[in-house]
Amino acid sequence: MSEEFPIQPKFGPFLRLFLHSQLFCxxxxxxxxxxxxxxxxxxxxxxxxxxxxxxxYRLNCARLIIAVRTVSKGQTAKEDILQTVKHRNEADAIEVWDLDLTSTASTVAFAERVNKELPRVDVLVQNAGINSKTYAVSEGIEQTMQVNVSNTFLLALLLLPKLTETAKSAKSLPHLTIVTSEAHHLAKFPQINTPDIFESLNDEKFYNGQSSYEISKLMQILFVREFVSRINAKNPPSPSVIVNLVNPGLCFSTLATRNEKPLAARIIGSIIYKIIGRTTEVGSRTLVLGASAGPTSHGEYMSDGQNQDVESWIYTDVGIRAQKKVFEQTMKVLESRKPGLGYAVGL
Known part of the structure; x- marks a missing residue:
């Protein structure tokens, strides 16, 4: 029996693209x-x-909100920024706010605080994410999907009206930037052939941490592509808010070291990172470049600071149908958490 969504990633082209980016860009x-x-x-x-x-902060933003799960760690980060950026001495410009994306209540509370306390939001960079090797469930959804997909987009859509409002008085277009990954190229995503994607991803018997991460990043791309397509169909071609996705590349960060791994895997991983990995500073440039990119980045996937193609099957009929299914099933989850969310953002 043929599958409705026959997804076959092309590893060869991805590997060539990945190595070229890591070694030469x-x-x-x-x-x-x-x-x-x-x-x-x-x-x-x-x-x-x-x-x-x-x-x-170095580029003189007026107000910087560091959203973190542990406020004490956020305060440490704030002090680190203040000590290293020498041309500024404005501690009040950096604020540390609590946000735990494993919790819908925390996500909604954060958005409500933003809407209440901030007169404007010019840039929202959704960088928080997990790559867990162990199975866990948060509020009925496998935790990687909860953090990287469900509550990432819940927060995005809750704050989109504030970004849209800011556009009326902003000198430049506000940006909603989602940090995704080239790992989406590797996702096989068999769960999309089931009636309920999220329920299928909850099945512990078939859980694989790396596969779950790859799928979560693919779902981010599919959701954004469908969202932008629907918004564009209802609005003039010029966006009021630029929505884009950025890939920072392979970087030696806490995402790579957060989970316990066997000694041999850690040694091999360390060697690979030293040969082709980027520093977090170099990788972070892509986030900032995405948050200042022009309208041609709207709905696009950016790598090395430039628009880049996503996995080739996404541009086919299979991809168009896949992004529609991912979008609609994700919106069903989001609407259950915040009824009327779609209507509030013009869907």
């Missing part, structure tokens, strides 16, 4: 000013998020 240092802008970045206490936050 260095994202440029961001230079565009964020003066007068309010920037929110999630997962900003370590790694890519911390380095991107440092860039935003």
């Amino acid at each position: 260095t994202p440029q240092l961001p230079t565009q000013s964020f003066a007068d802008q309010t920037v929110i970045i999630t997962g900003a206490n370590v790694g890519l998020g911390l380095e991107a936050a440092r860039h935003f």
